[in-house]
Amino acid sequence: MSTEDGRPDGAVRTGVSHRRVLVVDDNAFVRISIRNILLDAGADYVEEARDGDEALAKVSGDLPFDLIFCDLQMPGRDGIETLRGLAGFDTQACIVLMSGEDRNILAAAGRLAKSHGLRILGNVTKPIPAEAVREFLAAANAVVHAPRKRPGGTTRISDDDIRRGLAEREFYVDFQPEVGIADGRIWGSEALVRWRHPEHGLVSPMSFIGVAEQSDTIDLLTDFVLGKALEAQTLWRTQGQDIHVAINISAHSMVNLDMPDHLARIVTMLGGSPAAVTLEVTESCLVDDLSAFLDIATRLRLKGFRLAIDDFGTGFATLEQLSRLPVSELKIDREFVAGAPDNERTRAILEASLQLARSLSLTTICEGVETQAEWNLAADLGADCIQGFYIAKPMAAGELVGWFNAWQMT
Numbered sequence: 001m002s003t004e005d006g007r008p009d010g011a012v013r014t015g016v017s018h019r020r021v022l023v024v025d026d027n028a029f030v031r032i033s034i035r036n037i038l039l040d041a042g043a044d045y046v047e048e049a050r051d052g053d054e055a056l057a058k059v060s061g062d063l064p065f066d067l068i069f070c071d072l073q074m075p076g077r078d079g080i081e082t083l084r085g086l087a088g089f090d091t092q093a094c095i096v097l098m099s100g101e102d103r104n105i106l107a108a109a110g111r112l113a114k115s116h117g118l119r120i121l122g123n124v125t126k127p128i129p130a131e132a133v134r135e136f137l138a139a140a141n142a143v144v145h146a147p148r149k150r151p152g153g154t155t156r157i158s159d160d161d162i163r164r165g166l167a168e169r170e171f172y173v174d175f176q177p178e179v180g181i182a183d184g185r186i187w188g189s190e191a192l193v194r195w196r197h198p199e200h201g202l203v204s205p206m207s208f209i210g211v212a213e214q215s216d217t218i219d220l221l222t223d224f225v226l227g228k229a230l231e232a233q234t235l236w237r238t239q240g241q242d243i244h245v246a247i248n249i250s251a252h253s254m255v256n257l258d259m260p261d262h263l264a265r266i267v268t269m270l271g272g273s274p275a276a277v278t279l280e281v282t283e284s285c286l287v288d289d290l291s292a293f294l295d296i297a298t299r300l301r302l303k304g305f306r307l308a309i310d311d312f313g314t315g316f317a318t319l320e321q322l323s324r325l326p327v328s329e330l331k332i333d334r335e336f337v338a339g340a341p342d343n344e345r346t347r348a349i350l351e352a353s354l355q356l357a358r359s360l361s362l363t364t365i366c367e368g369v370e371t372q373a374e375w376n377l378a379a380d381l382g383a384d385c386i387q388g389f390y391i392a393k394p395m396a397a398g399e400l401v402g403w404f405n406a407w408q409m410t
C-alpha cells in the first residue's frame with residue numbers, strides 16, 4: 001500500500017525542505033521517537049527500517065536518502081554489516097551511528113565506515129537526546145545543500161566514467177616524499193592517483209577508488225599507477241636519484257591469485273626492479289581472507305616486491321596475524337599521528353604500534369605529520385620515517401628531485 005503521492009506506507013511528508021531520512025533500528029520505540037523529533041525539526045520524509053536487510057532494500061530504491069541513522073546492534077545483519085552493504089551502493093547520504101555501547105566501539109565503527117568511503121556525520125550513544133537528532137539534521141542539511149563543486153547536482157561517479165577517463169588520459173599520478181627521521185634523507189615516495197575530470201574538476205581518489213573496487217576497473221587503475229611510478233623512477237634516475245616508490249593496492253585485488261605475476265611482468269616490461277617498489281595494502285585484506293592474502297603476499301615477496309601494511313591501526317589485524325605475514329613496513333595511519341602530542345589515547349596507540357613494529361623488525365612510517373610537535377613525538381617514540389604535509393604535499397614526478405635537493409639544503 002502507498003500514500004496518495006506514490007510514496008510507500010510509513011513515509012511522512014511535512015514542511016518545505018527536501019531532506020530524506022532513514023532510521024534503522026530494531027527497537028520500534030527508538031525509531032518512532034527519532035522520527036517524531038525529525039518531523040518536528042522539519043525533515044521532509046522519514047522512513048524506518050527494522051533491520052539491515054530492510055535498510056539496504058530501501059537504500060537501493062530510486063530516491064536517495066540524505067541522512068541515515070543506523071543502530072549498530074541489530075539481530076541478523078548488524079550495523080557493521082549494514083554499513084558494508086551501504087558502501088556497496090555508493091550512497092552519498094550522511095550517516096549517524098547509534099549505539100548503547102561505549103564510545104570506543106562507536107568510534108571504531110565510524111573509522112571502519114569511513115574506510116569504506118561512507119560519509120559519517122557523527123555518532124551518538126543511547127538514549128539519544130532530541131537536541132542531538134536536531135543538530136544532525138541541521139548538519140546533514142548543510143552538507144546536502146552545500147554548493148557542489150560541479151554543475152548538475154549529482155556527485156555520482158560511474159565505472160564507465162572511470163574507464164572513459166583512463167582512455168582519455170584524464171588520470172595522472174602525484175608523488176609524496178617519505179623521509180628518514182634520523183638523517184632527513186629521502187626514503188621513498190608514495191604514488192597517489194588523481195583525476196582531472198572534464199566536468200567535475202579534480203576528483204579525490206576517495207570518491208572513485210570505491211567505485212572502481214566494485215569491478216575489475218580497480219586493476220586497470222593499479223596498472224596505470226604502477227606504469228606511471230616506473231616512468232617516474234626512470235626520470236629520477238636520469239636526474240641522479242634512485243628513489244623508491246610505493247603504490248596502493250586495493251584489498252579487492254588481494255584475492256586475485258594472478259596478481260603477483262601480472263605486476264612483476266609490468267615492472268620487468270618497463271625496465272624497473274620489484275625491489276624498488278613497495279605495495280601498500282590495508283589491514284582489511286587480512287581480515288577478509290587471510291589464506292588468500294598469505295598466498296599472494298608471499299609470492300609478491302618472492303618476486304622481490306616490498307610489502308607495507310597501510311593505515312595501520314584502523315583495521316583489526318591481530319598480533320598473531322601480523323607476525324605470520326611477510327611484510328616489511330607498517331604505515332601508521334594519520335589518525336594516530338595527527339594530534340598525538342595533545343591526546344593521551346592517540347599517543348598510546350601510536351606508541352604501542354611503534355613498539356609492535358619494532359618487535360617484529362618492521363620499518364615504520366608515520367603518515368600525516370603536519371607539525372613539528374608531531375615530528376618530534378614520532379622521533380622520540382622511535383619511528384623510522386615520516387610522511388605528511390609538514391614535509392611536503394604530493395607533487396608531480398618532475399618536481400620531486402628539485403624538492404629533495406632544496407630539502408637537503410635546509
Ligand code: C2E
Pocket residue numbers: 176191192193204205206209221222225248249250310311334367368369370387388389390394
Ligand atoms: P592513503 O594511502 O592513506 O594515502 C595518503 C593520503 O593522505 C593521501 O590522500 C595524501 O595526500 C594524504 N596526506 C598525506 N599527508 C597528509 C597530511 O599531513 N595531512 C593530511 N590531512 N593528509 C595527508 P589522497 O591522495 O587523497 O588519497 C586518499 C586515499 O586514496 C589514499 O589514502 C589511498 O587509500 C587511496 N588511493 C590513492 N591513490 C590510490 C591508488 O593509486 N590506488 C588505490 N587503490 N588507492 C589509492
Ligand code: CA
Pocket residue numbers: 190248280310311
Ligand atoms: Ca597508502
Ligand code: CA
Pocket residue numbers: 310311331333334367
Ligand atoms: Ca595510509
